[in-house]
Amino acid sequence: MSEDSIHAGGCLCGAIRYEVSGLALQTSFCHCEDCRKASGAPAAAWTFFPPDSLRWTKGAPRKVCFAERIRFFCGDCGSPLLFVDPALPEFTEVNTCSLDHPENFPPVDQCWMADALPWMSSLGELPRFDSTSPPPQPER
């Protein structure tokens, strides 16, 4: 899943940085409504580590408790960073895309498919552009 080493991550604005060490325990791609709202994205990728493997190296994240779970985010730029479920104390779930190298942590499953947006399954059929998509055409 990943080599045994230190993986750095942080938020968009750079105010918060962290490191996680060791092997990831699990990776998953979550379609639940809570992850969608918290991330502003159609789904959230997660990488699970043991809680003692995490170290904040810059700044202090803000936390929000919702549905008895704690989500950590940057109080300046709002980037989601981490998730802790007190019912599952053996895991700290890192927002995979807050890691500097999310490409090293591909999801191995998708969860909460019951909540998945119906258009997620047809993304592969959409036109693709290497960078910005063309601007919308004005109506004539």
Ligand SMILES: [Zn+2]
């Ligand atoms: Zn930030």
Ligand SMILES: [Zn+2]
């Ligand atoms: Zn979720």
